[in-house]
Amino acid sequence: MEVTTKSMPYEAWKDNEYIEKLVNELRENGTNVVVGSLDKLINWGRSNSLWPLTFATSCCGIEFVSLGAARFDMARFGWEVARSSPRQADFMMVAGTIVLRMVPVFRRLYDQLAEPKYVIACGSCAISGGPFRNSYHVAKGIEDIVPVDVFVPGCPPRPEAMIYGIMQLSRKVKVERFFGGVNRQEKQEEFLAAHPVDGVND
């Protein structure tokens, strides 16, 4: 089994070891034919219909706007249905610095996303704090706050890099398994157990 993308040679993706590992895990575990093809159908739907949450704090958000514009046109992939309500979005493009005051809001937004939910850390601020890492009021990367699926480096990343990042996310979704087994949900549960929130009910 290979995770392919339409009109892209497989070689272009070969360097993603993480997904290769997931694929191997899938292969070793083996699967029921019916469940397997159902999984395939579901993953086809999910991976091709990733709706972003409109969430931007700074510069990267403007590049995300450019991504939607005519030149880069993320609508080609079906990502243009940006939902403003977290309940209806599939992934969160964390475009910009997350500062301490924003952290609770950001975490709440993540909690409000409906499963399956994914997070892309976009730009160096979201990854590590970037140029503001030494500041007293900047979170040093969002990895401690929410589980992250894809990191897109850059300051800000070019729209092409963002497309590449979302495509990697789409590939990752393709090797998920809905009925247990290889999935990132377990990892997410571990993470949330380690980072509990009190007082947030939604």
Next chain:
Amino acid sequence: MSNISDKIQKLFPDYAVEEANVPIFTVPQEKWHDTAVALRDTADLALDYLVTIVGMDWTENLGAIYYLMSTKYDTIVGFKVLAAGDRQQPYIPSVADVWHVAGLYEREVYDFFGIIFIGNPDMRRLFLNIDWVGYPFRKDYDADPALNPVSIESERQSDFTDVYSLDENGKVVKGERRIFEKDDFVVNIGPQHPATHGVLRFRTAVDGETIKKIDVYMGYIHRGVEKLCENLMYPQTLHFMDRLDYFSAHNYHHALCMIIEKAAGIEISRRAQVIRVMMDELSRIASHCLFIGTYCMDLGATTMLFYTLRVREQILDIMEKTCGARMTFNYDCIGGVMQDLAPDFVQDVKALLATLPANLKEYNDVFTGNIIAKNRLEGVGVLSREDAIAYGVTGPSGRASGWACDMRKLQPYSIYPELDFEEVVATEGDSMARFKCRLHEIEQSAKILEQLVDNIPEGECCVKVPKMLKLPVGRWFQVTEGCRGAFGLYLESDGSAKPYRLKIAPPCLPQAAVVDHITRGQKIADLITIGGSMDYIVPDIDR
């Protein structure tokens, strides 16, 4: 400049004056409020525009420097006020009743330095959350993350604000005041909201669809740039300017480079100056284009965004060829610009100028002439000239209210005095005027580019500057024109290679603060119209 110094010295002979590039008078704190009223009301001075309040920590004492400007005489002057009281509870009388915008600037100083402003009706923290420990801009601030940990629990919310006053013994007394009335229906708009242009938060008391009051919360993207700069050498501080108002990246860079060059006495080549100005004006066009697009999108006309981004992409292409990046250029450097222009720069700019009129016509056809757009914009959010000055609303938003506040004209810098361009001023002061001002400014920027594109002089693009640049002891203040208004920079040097204090006075902060004033009695939908027409950039507000 000397003229105004003389006038003030005549009026207040016992105030010591310090000659910097902007003269600074030292005022005793107990006389400050009366002095402020006199400064504003004396017809000879008419210092009616408060540019910024620079909070300062000189380790032995705390204080603030007020920079005032006269809209009548275009003069600029500073006033230094030392705080009374000890480091636990330093205080200065508030001037929030003299200049409206002072209320907000004082909150900022309080937030960063812990200086209490006696009589300010709303003395809360501005950027940091309510339970923050310590005052980060003090030199002895304890940055231990254990004191202010990263917390995912919602911040505490208070419906009360603090008011401080002095009792008869001269002791500071804390009082409380309710922000909203008890039975107000308060809707929380933001920080994650599609129309707040980032992470601004409005707590809005509404009566049906009508807005009664707005309480603005900032700091959701406060990154402490000014504090970070204090630990970096001068060339290293530059890159933060790209990330404040990311649309005016070139303009802000230009401003900081200029003030450092002024302090170090560096003369830059004419070629570098021309390149800088051209880049500034290109950014201005790109910025206003994006404004038009996002503004129309906020109002529901999504398609316009795509038409305006077309021009922006064209400009980004030009920039990318020369600077190598699409957004954070880091192009201007101390002594000139990083590298020479790309070979086809001139040709590309000419191509841009050729397509611009047709594009502007299209914007007018699609949006400006639309009856719905007219109904939505005309007469909505009227800001009078007096209020614009009192609230310190500069840039196209201020000029739409009839206040000619273009710093390129008032405080000429670089090669702007030689250029022929008009200052776009409208008198209506409504959202439509603000919108149109920006449209016309695109034309004026194009005019500047037309004058320069064929006259880029030969020469070196960057003069040699020592790697370890040290500035002499002193303080400098400069106001330049960003894409969104007057961008002030205050630089204090103690003679080392790092700035002692670098204060950034952003244009967007007053623009966000004035929203409460002009939305009262309007509809919720008008909040979007008005907020959008102010065109603030939240990272610029929060720094």
Next chain:
Amino acid sequence: MQDLSFITDWINISLRSIMPGWLAVTTECVLIGIGLLLVYALLALFYIYYERKVCAAFQCRLGPNRVGPMGLLQSFADMFKMLIKEIIHLDHIDRFLFALAPYLVIIASMLAFAVLPWGNGLQVLNFNIGIFFLLAVSSIGVLGILLAGWSSNNKFTLIGSLRSGAQMVSYELSIGLSVITMVCLAGTMSVEGIVAEQENLWFIFKGHIPAIIAFIIYMIAGTAETNRGPFDLPEAESELTAGYHTEYSGIHFGFFYLAEYLNLFIVSGVASLLFFGGWMPLHIPGWESFNHIMDYIPSVVWFCGKAIALSFIIIWFKWTFPRLRIDQLLSLEWKYLLPINLVNLVLMVLIIVFNWHF
């Protein structure tokens, strides 16, 4: 022009020949139900794709083109995802009403499907007050929206639903009046009757001036009824995040999403019924051979084609105009559309009385 009722008749006769009458009727109902649901889902998916492509064309973009040939499968992928997306359960809400609301919205638009004249002889229900029934069921939708907004226990949804209530109630008047104008011309409320009346000439030509005025008003009010831009205040993205359905996720949100597009189809379907002859081909009196050629195009194609072409206009509105404000929205209706409509009705009556129509 071939009559498609022979198919339905044949099914009816063959079913009755193998089973008792009551069973045959039940089977037919089930078959029709399944057929309608299928058409419903496919139409909605097509419409989502259609709008995304049309809007991309307006915005100089390509639109979906990666999933399936020319991106045709994009909305299917969206549907699969939405079906299995988590439905979030909220605390402190009225659970029953919260769950009921999306079904009300979807049922309202589904019921309206029953009386649409799909083709010659292809109509689920044909009774003498068909158009009245249509108006009646389409107002159930607003109930769903009000419930959704209220039961979510969220300030944004509440404002959204109240806006929606005010908007729908106002614009229903305009829709009703312009429908009445056309019913006057037709002389019947039966959908089949209205279509049959247009055999010689479509109403928009037959009723000339008042018909055109009624058509314009109907299109404006219809756009408002479907909550689409420039009248999309109940879900104004930039003001109320997602309006009345902010708190809905998964398939519940999917129902709102589908219903929006289906309502778009219904509004344009009714417009084509009232003004463009429903499934009736284009007939011009005196041009016999032309009319004959037109008859060769199947009636289903005529109806769907007209509806989709009219939807294009509504989509065009959405992507061109900025949004109105709530007070402007209401004053447009009460101060302009309603008086014009009333005068227009009188004009139509005069034209009918004096036989000035074609």
